[in-house]
Amino acid sequence: MAKQHLRYKCQQCGRTTHREMGKCPQCGEWNTMMAEMVTETIRKANKSIPSNTLPSSQPKPINEIVAATTDRLSLPNDEFARVLGGGIVPGSMVLIGGDPGIGKSTLMLQVAASMASNKLPVLYVSGEESAHQVKMRATRLEDWSQSDANHLYLLTETNLAKIVEHILSIKAKLVIIDSIQTITSDDLDSSPGSITQVSNCTTILTQLAKMSGIAIFLVGHVTKEGSIAGPRVLEHTVDTVLYLEGDLHHVYRLLRGVKNRFGPTSEVGIFEMKRSGMIEVKNPSATFLSERQANVPGSAITVTMEGTRPLLVEVQALASTSTFGKPRRTPNGVDFNRLLLVTAVLTRRLNYRLADQDVFVNIVGGLQIQEPAADLAIAGAIASSVKDQPLIPDTVLIGEIGLSGEL
Numbered sequence: 584m585a586k587q588h589l590r591y592k593c594q595q596c597g598r599t600t601h602r603e604m605g606k607c608p609q610c611g612e613w614n615t616m617m618a619e620m621v622t623e624t625i626r627k628a629n630k631s632i633p634s635n636t637l638p639s640s641q642p643k644p645i646n647e648i649v650a651a652t653t654d655r656l657s658l659p660n661d662e663f664a665r666v667l668g669g670g671i672v673p674g675s676m677v678l679i680g681g682d683p684g685i686g687k688s689t690l691m692l693q694v695a696a697s698m699a700s701n702k703l704p705v706l707y708v709s710g711e712e713s714a715h716q717v718k719m720r721a722t723r724l725e726d727w728s729q730s731d732a733n734h735l736y737l738l739t740e741t742n743l744a745k746i747v748e749h750i751l752s753i754k755a756k757l758v759i760i761d762s763i764q765t766i767t768s769d770d771l772d773s774s775p776g777s778i779t780q781v782s783n784c785t786t787i788l789t790q791l792a793k794m795s796g797i798a799i800f801l802v803g804h805v806t807k808e809g810s811i812a813g814p815r816v817l818e819h820t821v822d823t824v825l826y827l828e829g830d831l832h833h834v835y836r837l838l839r840g841v842k843n844r845f846g847p848t849s850e851v852g853i854f855e856m857k858r859s860g861m862i863e864v865k866n867p868s869a870t871f872l873s874e875r876q877a878n879v880p881g882s883a884i885t886v887t888m889e890g891t892r893p894l895l896v897e898v899q900a901l902a903s904t905s906t907f908g909k910p911r912r913t914p915n916g917v918d919f920n921r922l923l924l925v926t927a928v929l930t931r932r933l934n935y936r937l938a939d940q941d942v943f944v945n946i947v948g949g950l951q952i953q954e955p956a957a958d959l960a961i962a963g964a965i966a967s968s969v970k971d972q973p974l975i976p977d978t979v980l981i982g983e984i985g986l987s988g989e990l
Contacts, residue, residue, distance in 0.1 A: 591616040592778050595815040610815075619773055640794060656757070656798065659697045662853060662863035663690070666825060666838050668846015671698075671757065674796040675845060676789050678763075678818065680803040680811040681827035686836055687802050688712075690827065690854070690861045691759045692721055694800070698757050699735035706755040710741040710765030724860040741775065743768045743784050747791060755797055760788070762802040763817075776804075785820050818842065829856075833949030835870075836861065837889065851890035868895035871948045877976060881968035884979045885960030887952050895979070897947040898957065900964035902940045910939060916946025917961060918953065925961045925984060932988035935969055955983035959990065 592599045593616055598609040604616045655670030664670050667677070681687045688711075695707045709717050714737055736753055740746055743766050750758055760766060764776040766784045773779045785801070792799045801821065803811040811818060818824050822844040829836040838852035854861040855870070864870050872895055875882065881900045886893050898917075905911065914922045922944055929935040944961055946952055959982035967974050974980075982990040 587620050587772075589618060590621050591618055593617075594778055597778065597782060597816045617778065619777060619779065656698065656703070657701070658694070659700070660693065660863055661865075663694065663838065666840045666850045666852045667823065668843055668850070671798045672822070672845045673756070673798055674792050675798050675823060676785075676792050676821040677798070677800045677823040677825065678803055678811065678821040679800065679825040679827060680805045682805060682831070684831055685827050685829055686854075686856055686861055687827055688761050689720070689724070689856075690838070691761060691800060691802060692717070693724055693860050695735055695757070695759055696721065696724060699732070702734055703756040704734050704736065704753050705757045706736045706738060706750055706753060706759070708738045708740060708746055708758065708760045710739070710760070710762060712739070712761075714739050723858060725862070741765050741767055743787060747787070750791065750797065751795070757798050757800070759800045760802065762804060764804050782816055782820075785817055789820055828951070830949030835864070835948050835950070837950075839890075847891075849890045851892065853889070867892070871896050871950075875947070878973040880971050880973050881964050883960040883964040883967065883974055885952075885957045886979060886981050887950070887954060887957060889950075894950075896950055896952070898960040898964045899945045899947060900961065900968045901943045902937065902965060902968045903943075905939050905941045910937070911941045911943075913941070913943045915944065916949070916951050917944055917957065921955070921958065922961065924986070925958055926965065928984055928986065928988055929962055929965060933966075935966065937965075937969070940969070956981050958982060958984040 590599050590601055591603055593607040593610060593612065595612045595615050596607060596610040598607055600608070600616065603618070606613050607615050653673055655672055657670050658664040658667075679687055679691070692707065695705045699705045707717070717737055717739075736755070738746065738749055740749070746760070746766070763781060763785060767775045767780055768783050768787070771779050771783060788799055788801070791797060803817070805811055811824075823840065824842040826839050826841060827836055828839060834856045836854045836856055838854065840846075840848045840850055842848060853864040853867045855864055872884070875897050883898045884895055885898055887896055888894075912919065912922050912926060922942070926937050926942055930937050942965060944964065960980040962984060963974055963980045984990060
């Protein structure tokens with residue numbers, strides 16, 4: 584039996600120590616040093632995958648290397664292609680994260696179906712669902728009817744060596760692994776989803792992608808803080824990191840890029856979750872304002888930047904007499920401190936009596952607004968609700984409010 588010993592590894596940077604610490608000595612994060620049992624097999628280099636399986640690389644003088652522009656794999660989904668920078672780069676590693684139930688697997692299954700329609704072999708690896716469950720979910724997708732099922736392969740496997748073997752056997756051009764936290768390597772004795780397993784499996788898959796020119800998508804779980812579960816080195820290893828955001832109680836989803844080596848990180852894709860899958864929203868402003876009622880007190884329109892696109896969104900506010908000693912300030916979609924600032928300016932500079940009023944602010948569609956330019960719309964919606972008078976029709980409010988009341 585292999586000899587085991589205990590060590591502590593940082594979940595953020597991967598630093599290891601032989602004694603317990605509250606603070607990582609390398610990255611400075613607190614409470615990230617987790618204990619794990621290490622065996623001698625960890626020091627052996629990937630014996631579960633034969634050395635002749637992966638293509639080899641030889642050093643070359645840089646003058647002999649041709650800097651050719653690689654053609655991207657086209658995607659019928661314009662919103663997804665926008666976030667990636669125009670399409671899928673062969674040999675790239677893409678990590679997509681999001682809350683449970685937000686639609687990551689649905690979106691990835693649609694991408695697989697659309698790529699198969701281009702006669703390209705696609706492998707979808709599921710470590711969380713059975714083949715029957717994935718097929719049942721796939722048949723209700725809109726992209727499924729347009730796909731070529733003969734080029735879309737489904738594999739329910741969690742063993743890394745077997746996954747690599749199947750990838751090479753079918754000569755896949757695109758691989759989707761759902762999820763990376765379920766994949767394990769025989770070289771490691773740690774449990775699935777551990778720091779060591781996630782780091783090791785991602786490194787091997789990255790080597791496979793770079794050497795073979797296979798684009799690989801990894802679906803990742805997120806923690807309660809909203810970051811992708813696993814070591815921080817996971818996000819550093821991949822080429823692109825995407826987050827699928829949205830409110831589970833609303834139908835709209837935002838695909839946001841936070842890292843992209845092959846394109847801009849400022850682009851955002853907008854989708855609507857329906858029974859037939861994630862439907863791209865061509866005109867977000869018209870969609871968000873389609874059900875807005877005219878001449879209603881407490882409603883204002885503002886412009887927010889999502890990526891490089893300006894979006895028209897509705898800000899709703901409601902002020903009512905408080906039944907408690909301390910009035911409440913309840914925001915949904917805006918920063919709580921920003922709401923406190925706006926209400927304080929309205930009270931102090933414009934003499935609005937909000938000391939005994941509960942103030943509720945909501946951004947329609949489940950969007951999250953971070954930019955200060957929405958201050959004026961928030962103030963206008965609150966003032967409209969207090970006075971019970973609608974704002975002038977077709978008015979758009981944009982501007983940051985200072986503490987002295989200036990714009």
